[in-house]
Amino acid sequence: MTKSGSLVVVGSGIKFPSHMTTEAQLCIERADKLFFLTSSEAAEQWLVERNAAGESLDRFYAKGKRRIDTYLEMVAHVLTAVYAGNHVCVLFYGHPGIFVWPSHELIRQARAAGFPTVMLPGISAEDCLFADLGIDPAREGCQSYEATDFLVRNRQIDTSAGLVLWQVGVVGNLTPPTPGAVPSLPLLKNALLLLYDPTHLVYIYEAAQVQNQASTVQCVALADLNETLVTAVSTLYIPPAQPAQINLDMLQKLGLSIDDIQFSETSG
Ligand SMILES: C[S@@+](CC[C@H](N)C(=O)[O-])C[C@H]1O[C@@H](n2cnc3c(N)ncnc32)[C@H](O)[C@@H]1O
Known part of the structure; x- marks a missing residue:
């Protein structure tokens, strides 16, 4: 039986x-209870104007507190409102399921408890x-990793495809960032220098x-990547x-030519 929250x-x-x-926007306006984590005060104000029951989750962050502890407290707080029978909407910055740990955990726990999610x-x-950079990931392929995860898991990188690294401004840092200081960035740069030429151009976006x-x-040469260029x-x-x-043997098995492949990469 589905529950009321x-x-x-x-x-x-x-x-x-x-x-x-x-x-x-409709979900925000119709929710009994709205929670949000946004990037600006203007956004918070906009949200509270649309739903007076809006509440920021920002207060769970604290200097020196591990991100995972912050997230667990956010999840517990939001779920209390769901368990109380409210229709709850939670808003995260960007796509709510991309590099957002609490959003997936909220869905997992609420669903396991029998609530519609x-x-x-x-x-x-x-x-x-x-x-903005004019990249179609279908053309050359694209790998996407969180910067600390990339370092600690020895990811196997294909240098013939693009590489997106998220959270470079907080690499190696599991607590809220200190503006301007990225002490582990040289470790990231050194790991990348094992894969790419120092003159290879990279984009900080x-x-x-x-x-x-x-x-x-x-746009800088990889050798010039440094902490003054990156933010959170x-x-x-x-x-x-x-x-x-190109795997010519496979091309032949598929009955394709190199021209066909170039066409399929650009079509769609
Ligand atoms: C916790 S993740 C949140 C990602 C977000 N959910 C999304 O869908 O983009 C934060 C990371 O997203 C990326 N990011 C967030 N805002 C950005 C922006 N305005 N420009 C470029 N990257 C951004 C950065 O890599 C940053 O460290």
Whole structure:
């Protein structure tokens, strides 16, 4: 039997409020209880104007507190409202399911407890990056990793495909970031230098977050990557270093030519 409470998880997109979907906005307005984690005071104000029962989850962050402890407290707090029988909407920045641990945990726990749950997609930083840098991930392929995860798991990188590294501005840091200090960035750079030439150009990207603001794109040689270039919202894009090899045997088995492959990569 479904219980009376419910949970919908929505995203604000990156540029506020223009990236917000109509579907997400309706959920925000109709919820008995709204929780949010956003990037700006203007966004908070906009949300509370649409739902007076809106509450920020920002207060769970604290200096020196491990991110996982913050997230567990957020999840417990939101679920209390669901278990009390409320139709709850939770909003996260960007796409709510991309690099957002509490959103998936909320869905998992609420669903396991028998409550109707849904996550609605939103526009992520990677979506903005593809648009602003003119990258179609179908052309050369694209790998996407969280920066600390990339370092600690020895990911096998294909340098003939693009590489997106998230959270480079907080690499190695499991507590809220200190602006300007990224002590582990040299470790990330050294790991990348094992894969790419020091002269390989990389892009430090920040998507516009408000109307009439331009996205920022800094292009530097990998050897010049340093902490003065990155912030907590920077995403690093590393273009392919060389074209991918074509498996001629497989082409033949598929009855395709090299021209066909180039066409299929550009069609769609
Ligand atoms: C916790 S993740 C949240 C991602 C978000 N849910 C999304 O869908 O884009 C934070 C990371 O997203 C990326 N990010 C967030 N805002 C960004 C922006 N305005 N421009 C570029 N990257 C951004 C950065 O890599 C940042 O460290």
